[in-house]
Amino acid sequence: MADVARIAGVSHQTVSRVLNHHPNVRAATRDRVLAAIQELGYRRNLSARALVTRRTNTLGVVAFDTTLYGPASTLFGLEQAARDAGYFISIVSLKTINRKTVGEALDYLAAQAVDGLIAIAPQVEAAAAVSALEGTVPVVAVEGGEAGGMPVVAVDQVHGAELATRHLLDLGHRTVWHIAGPVDWLEAEGRRNGWRAALEAAGVEVPPVAEGDWSPRSGYEAGRRIADDARAGRATAVFVANDQMALGLLHALHEAGVRVPQDVSIVGFDDIPEAEFLTPPLTTVRQDFAEVGRKSIALLLDLIDTGPSAAAERIVVPPVLVTRSSTSPPATI
């Protein structure tokens, strides 16, 4: 910076002013400084800047298994939005999520002195660990449920599940079965609640819930059990908490000789790119992950700039039902 100043014939402070778009600098001077910067290929040192401003311009993200479609997509949206806003992103992805690993992740990010934190904390435990951190640094939870009364951006899981369940009910099914996600996941809980609410609103019987772990395998295993109920005519419609498990279910039903949608209708959740090309193409609930990412960053930056807002905000992104061929009216026997 001193070199630039010398070449432009000004003080280092003026260079700094140009760099920070300070208004009080004459156009001619600015041009001279800019030219000198260009000439030297000068780049300001962000460490020095961070040292004095106490802002690192970095946002931390704690995520769980970024290999899954949902988190990966959210992360992608987050990253784009942060970059557009001139922020850097530092990520920690965890393979197992519990108070300890989340704690370590937060520690790690704290060491980096991030200006703010986004926690993709879809688990009860994780949400708790994150909310413990409130006050120290601005935090926004993504898909974080209601936990801890901190700012949250989330897709309306309950509503999505209701859409799916009502769609099946509207087609004429007497009731809808459910393969849920892991109990300790907030998203799984939301979807389960939405499903139950829709059934109860319709005044129909609530079948037992099968529980999976989001993986195709768990969907397959649940599917083998449901296949029996399907053959007995007890189950004619299933709402599955995510598309991967729906894929496993599809496979199990096929093996068991149960036809979809003739014998059993299926609705998934997420709308992964594969959904449209399964056999049959899967009716599912689409989440706008990119939008969630953008909204989260916007909320976090707002929090950073204006300090903790009085009310813990909760921003909800609506899901939409995508109807394909895995659902149809029940066969009239």
Added chain:
Amino acid sequence: MADVARIAGVSHQTVSRVLNHHPNVRAATRDRVLAAIQELGYRRNLSARALVTRRTNTLGVVAFDTTLYGPASTLFGLEQAARDAGYFISIVSLKTINRKTVGEALDYLAAQAVDGLIAIAPQVEAAAAVSALEGTVPVVAVEGGEAGGMPVVAVDQVHGAELATRHLLDLGHRTVWHIAGPVDWLEAEGRRNGWRAALEAAGVEVPPVAEGDWSPRSGYEAGRRIADDARAGRATAVFVANDQMALGLLHALHEAGVRVPQDVSIVGFDDIPEAEFLTPPLTTVRQDFAEVGRKSIALLLDLIDTGPSAAAERIVVPPVLVTRSSTSPPATI
């Protein structure tokens, strides 16, 4: 740090020494310093440290569409390995990849003064843009082909494709068709070359190549054309450049009434979690993305510590064939 020094009754420099595990510090003194650190909950300021050491302890990663299973998994491995080594990771994911966007991404990371760079640059163009950067900062390309003679860590695509093709040939198929990835992708090129090499080594005819864009949709579209060849008995085996396209192909064949594997055998590439639960379960080539991530970080850190090694290294991770039910000997007519 001054506070810690005061409480421990030493100079700030001694505190620094303790923090950096300098050998020449008496055990008693170290304990006192450690106690003071504990008491104050002191954390060293990384910006100040970076300012004077000229090391940010941050690694940059340029990735393409981290929503895809492959890149997402690699990223995950990368992140784990970097964290274990005490490095931070800064990511830029691009939606479109060309010289301009890659250039911007590199600029962005350069602004951050990363100590090293990992480029998941599976495209010809991207690899070129990255190699232009060599010399400035240590760079390792992941899946970067041979481009530019820079250090590369990659799965042996050619070998993987040969495995898949030979498997089909060994089952008794007269030849193997291929749905390839986009031409400008190095991975697609490697798989195509391996496929062709295996066919030529066996001295069999090389059918025309269908080209997709990795998406299930493109696999589906290619599949509709291949279905005709299958019905005519010309195509009895297909090697698809990734699992997602294989899924699309599966759907197209099902629609066309072509049975897998009785009429057509299929081998994919990647071994996505869904592969095992498709109908039928997909034979595919598994890539160890986590290993690629680990090896990349190891190589990069080596480069950072010991300076540019004389020979541009090329580390190859072997893929393995996973045999499931989508392949069988051809029907004997």
Added chain:
DNA sequence: GGGTCATGTGTGAACGTTAACAAACCGGGT
């Protein structure tokens, strides 16, 4: 024509760490 004000620029001191050097200490050999 002197005060006031806005605008543009320069000066010096932080920020919190590590590097380089200097000094004090300690034990052992002569």
Added chain:
DNA sequence: ACCCGGTTTGTTAACGTTCACACATGACCC
């Protein structure tokens, strides 16, 4: 008692910014 070498500690000066302030300059008003 002396010196010598190694170990432990302290002192000072960077690193490259921004901030707070002070100082010019010119325009405007009474």
